[in-house]
Amino acid sequence: MRFKILAAAILILLGIAVFAVYSGSSNKDIPDDNDIIQKIEVNNSSFLEFSKDLDDFETVTIDIDKLRKAADSGHVFLRLMGEEYKIRIQEASRYTEDEYFYAGPVVGYNESRADLYLQKNSFCGSVGLGKPRNVTYNIRPTDEKYNGKTVYIVFMQDWKKEKERLEKMEIDPLQFFLINSDSKKHVMSIEIFDFNNESVFKENYTIDPEEKISSPKIKAELGQYRYEIILDNKFTFEQKIQADYAADVSSSEALYIYISDDPENPVTFGITVA
Known part of the structure; x- marks a missing residue:
């Protein structure tokens, strides 16, 4: 048994679990048109075995300074899973000198929302596309480094598939x-x-x-x-x-x-x- 924690905490644990097998893998940069996010290829059999539990995923590095400057300008372009999304910033808060929060819709998607949490050297966030896609991209940092930069995992939740999976499960008794x-x-x-x-x-x-x-x-x-x-x-x-x-x-x-x-x-x- 374990004490229940906030839903947000389980996503961080997922990143840790995934990257427990990351060390020793072969990596190489893949050019990306959006220089805020740089995709990294991970060749590791244990990693690929774990990925069967995800709808889709990729590993990346992120330029935090460029991301913050783009958010301050009012628009952020993020390339996720090979597709580029434009986020219109409508909410901006500065908690401390090095902690920022930005939020807003994804242009062209109804009922969409992106939440971006930035610290001096770290970032986590989610980009929910709403209708008609009904998928959410989650971005979480790991403890791993690549060329001195933090490695992030981007993984996609397809809510239609998630609903189908849940409908096949039984309800845990009280x-x-x-x-x-x-x-x-x-x-x-x-x-x-x-x-x-x-x-x-x-x-x-x-x-x-x-x-x-x-x-x-x-x-x-x-x-x-x-x-x-x-x-x-x-x-x-x-x-x-x-x-x-x-x-x-x-x-x-x-x-x-x-x-x-x-x-x-x-x-x-x-x-x-x-």
Whole structure:
């Protein structure tokens, strides 16, 4: 189990996982008409084996100074997967002397949006094309260097293909765990309500000091569930949990319910993703 983190964090982990096998590969520059982004070819069997999980990808280096100057001018041209896209900057923020954020639509694409995060020597961003393409390019830095420059991975998410993949997956069942860290025995009632506010599970537990109780796995549908928890018929608590697809990086949340001898906080919660 691991604590759930922001969706953005999983993309950085992907870059790290991909480039764990990068060292020792053969690279060469490929000329690019857009000198902000320079594509790099990676010849590595382990890398190519991992790439089967991506819709498409490429490895590049990025000139951060040129990118920032272009964004300050109001328009950025980025060549991604062999295609050039013009981004019209409509939002610009400077967080610190070396941290910038730019955002705006991609010219010629409805409901599109690009988000560009720049630091002094690093960059990450996404370019979502919206309709009719419905694909998103994600750009993330890695720990690798090529000719002294940071190597970036650009990978594409095709949302139509993603939807088809998800529809083939099962929903990960819900599960919760009771942990009594108090020196006293307690009684706890737990009822779970679905997104239609209908009860899908209800049970009463008597839990001894230092005891841990695991619930059965509870069949669920995609969506948010509400836990109503009553301790010793006196204290009522509520917690919401998300049921999700049983995938490696996206599965249902598990709820940990801790009982303590703290009179101000007799019950606390922890949420993890399997």
